[in-house]
Amino acid sequence: MTTTSLAAAEIDTLLGRHPKGFDLSLDRILRLLAALGDPHLALPPTIHVAGTNGKGSVTAFARAILEADGRAVHTHTSPHLVNWHERYRLAEASGRSRLVEDAILAEAVQRAAKANQGQPITVFEILTAVTFMLFSEHPADVAVVEVGLGGRFDATNVMPKPAVSVITPISLDHQSFLGDRVELIAAEKGGIIKPGVPVVIGQQTEEVALEVLTSIADRVGAPVLAYGEDFFAYEEHGRMVYQDDHGLLDLPLPRLPGRHQIVNAATAIAALRKGPFPPSDAAVEKGLVSTDWSGRMQRITEGPLVDLAVSGSEIWIDGGHNPGAGVAIAETLADMEERVQRPLFLITGMINTKEPVGFFAAFAGMARRVFTVPVNMTEAGIDPDELADAAIEAGLDAEPAHSVEEAIRLVSANWQVTPAPRFLICGSLYLVGEVLGRNGMTPL
Structure with missing residues (x-):
């Protein structure tokens, strides 16, 4: 980073x-x-x-x-x-x-x-x-x-x-x-x-x-x-x-x-x-x-990622990466859902010191699908196939993707939903930092 x-x-x-x-x-x-x-x-x-x-x-x-x-x-x-x-x-x-x-x-x-x-x-x-x-x-x-x-x-x-x-x-x-x-x-x-x-x-x-x-x-x-x-x-x-x-x-x-x-x-x-x-x-x-705190339930409103998504989509990022953080994020998303209902897609990368099943369990019944991606900024990233298995064990539908961008393209191409989807990119501060950097959003 x-x-x-x-x-x-x-x-x-x-x-x-x-x-x-x-x-x-x-x-x-x-x-x-x-x-x-x-x-x-x-x-x-x-x-x-x-x-x-x-x-x-x-x-x-x-x-x-x-x-x-x-x-x-x-x-x-x-x-x-x-x-x-x-x-x-x-x-x-x-x-x-x-x-x-x-x-x-x-x-x-x-x-x-x-x-x-x-x-x-x-x-x-x-x-x-x-x-x-x-x-x-x-x-x-x-x-x-x-x-x-x-x-x-x-x-x-x-x-x-x-x-x-x-x-x-x-x-x-x-x-x-x-x-x-x-x-x-x-x-x-x-x-x-x-x-x-x-x-x-x-x-x-x-x-x-x-x-x-x-x-x-x-x-x-x-x-x-x-x-x-x-x-x-x-x-x-x-x-x-x-x-x-x-x-x-x-x-x-x-x-x-x-x-x-x-x-x-x-x-x-x-x-x-x-x-x-x-x-x-x-x-x-x-x-x-x-108060400003980058990477914590932060909405991305412009940049290359937004351009990839279906028009009207919401893209959020959060670096939460443990079961307690999963519960807090899920509660926040549930409150958003009460105001504006949107299908939720998780794009998640994690490192191997975390407990992914406990993190994913918080989103059971909420997330339409999980896309698991590599964490490129560290050698400790969990393989996306292994991470997808953890999400499935927690009761979620999941599949690996090569990148955040690919996950957004897959949803945009294959999930014709109304209203437009809500994406949450989460699971690692390394992943969030990578996304912010590639999207031109350096914290000040």
């Missing part, structure tokens, strides 16, 4: 030199940070966000609300969709933030790689060190840092005392790294909870996850604010109602579509109200309707 740039060239060099993927430990990142002067100890007040689903959306809501309140905000997210620069958003004097400039990122990557002196390390660890370098060297009021994988041994988990910890909904994902039961995954995510640091826990569909997280918080003395107990949110008359101990807010619905985004927005609001810069009510309103 790189482009021809100075930074991409530096990172490509690292990818050729160091092992790909994750090697969960903090020893290497702490060693590198020490060689760089411990930039992780010189950050602005930081909101640290972990979880299985929704952590990127919570991060996006938090940034938008803080910026609407006039705060200068650094933001770290991962993975990126099209360009490496998406991982680093730096505050500017204007109060808005922008993706890091190419030359600045390239220099920081080069400096971190030099400080590492060729010692064993993962590329993600070097890129996380770059996060702390950039965030400590450029002024800001606050930073929002999203965890890469897990929590306890994630490279971002070296900050000794963030302002607030946030844990979004937890479900099965990355089982080979984090464990094959929700309580094991919750224990890993809960590793970001720090003594005395408030932890905001988003809605948990598995009671055991909430029990594990609150037990960790109690053990280390971290104040807990849990969704459904200490704060709530729901839709009423086309508005979002948020409530906590401070009172009730009557808010516009979030710009990001889906019921799950109401919960994500509420989690962000709770975290900000507990942090060092509680936003004004007006800033919360403005932030909710201005």
